[in-house]
Ligand SMILES: NC(=O)N[C@@H](CC(=O)O)C(=O)O
C-alpha cells in the first residue's frame with residue numbers, strides 16, 4: 200500500500216506552480232503526475248491525501264540544529280527534537296555536536312545515528328567537532344569521523360579562537376573533501392555581554408556584543424579558506440559586515456557558503472520587549488541595519504540557505520534572566536510560517552524562493568540527495584496550508600522546551616502533513 204497525495208501544487212525555485220499528484224511507495228516517490236495534462240491516478244487500495252489548494256513541498260532541510268542528546272535530555276532529546284522538526288515540516292536535520300559528551304568520536308557519532316534510527320522520526324545527520332571537546336586545542340580524527348558519517352566539522356557553540364588551529368582544520372578537511380562549518384565569534388570581544396551593541400543595550404545599560412566579534416572570524420576564515428581551498432560554511436550570519444565579507448569572498452571565487460536564521464531576518468534588538476531571556480540567542484538580535492543586510496544577502500545569493508539553529512533550553516534555565524540565561528531559542532516549529540507570513544504574504548519574496556532556500560539549496564551546498572520531488576527521490580514531503588492563520592500557542596509546542604519569542608504571534612503557512620522516508624510523521 201502506498202500514499203497518493205492528490206491535487207496539491209508544487210513550486211519551482213523560479214516560482215512556477217504546478218498542480219500535481221504524487222505517489223509514494225516505501226521510502227521513495229515513485230510517480231509524479233501533472234494534474235492538468237496526465238491521466239488521473241488509480242488510487243485504489245492506497246491511502247489518499249487530498250492536498251487541494253495546498254502547497255506540496257520537498258521536506259524542509261535544516262543544516263543547523265541542536266538536539267541536546269546525549270547529555271542535556273532535560274532540554275530536548277532526539278525523540279522530541281525530531282518530532283518538533285516534523286511539526287515544522289523538516290525531514291532532514293543536521294545536528295550540532297555541542298552535546299555532553301560532544302560529538303568528537305566515532306562512538307558518539309554512532310550513538311546519535313542509532314538513537315535517530317530507533318527513536319527519531321526524521322533523518323538526522325550529525326556534525327563532528329573540529330577540536331576535541333570543542334576546546335580549540337587539538338583536532339579530532341577527521342578521517343574517522345568522516346568514515347562514521349558526519350556531514351562536516353564544526354565547534355558550534357564556540358568559535359575556533361586560534362587562526363593556526365582553524366587553518367590546520369581547513370587543510371585537513373580540504374584533503375578529505377569535507378566542509379568546515381564555523382560559529383564565528385572572537386571571545387575577547389564578547390565577554391559578559393548578552394545582547395548586541397545597540398539601542399537595547401544602551402537603554403538598559405548593558406555591555407553589548409559588537410558586530411566585529413562575528414565578522415573578524417568571517418574575515419579571517421575566508422582568507423584561510425582561500426589559502427587551503429576548503430569549502431567553508433558560515434553559521435548563523437547576523438551582521439552587515441559579515442555579509443559584506445562573504446559577498447566579496449564569493450566574488451573572488453573563494454569556496455564560501457552561508458546560512459541565516461529566521462529570527463535574524465525578522466527581528467532586531469529594537470523589538471526586544473524587556474529583559475526576557477526568550478529573546479536571547481547567539482549571535483544576538485542585531486540592529487535594523489543588520490537585519491536589512493542579511494535580508495539583502497539572502498536575496499542576492501550571498502547567503503545560501505535558511506537554517507533554524509533550533510536551540511532548546513529549559514524554562515528554569517531561561518528564567519535566570521537576560522544576563523545569566525543560556526543563549527538560544529527554538530526554531531523548527533515557527534520557521535516556515537514566520538518567513539511565509541513576513542516575506543511571502545507581504546510580496547517581498549516568491550513562495551518558490553522561500554521553499555528553495557529551505558530545500559534544494561541546502562541539499563545542493565552539502566551534496567545531499569534530498570530536497571526534490573522527482574520520481575525516484577526520497578519520500579520526504581511537506582504539505583502546507585498557506586491560508587489558515589493560527590496563533591503560536593505554548594501548549595502546542597512539540598519541543599521539550601518552550602523558549603521562543605514568537606508565542607502569541609499570528610502566522611499563516613502551517614505544515615499540516617509531514618512525510619519522512621515514506622512515513623507520515625506529522626498531521
Ligand atoms: N545559538 C545559540 O544561541 N545557542 C546554541 C549555540 C550556538 O548555536 O552557537 C546552543 O547550543 O544553545
Ligand SMILES: [Zn+2]
Pocket residue numbers: 355356357382383434435481482
Ligand atoms: Zn553557533
Ligand SMILES: [Zn+2]
Pocket residue numbers: 263264265295355356508510
Ligand atoms: Zn547552533
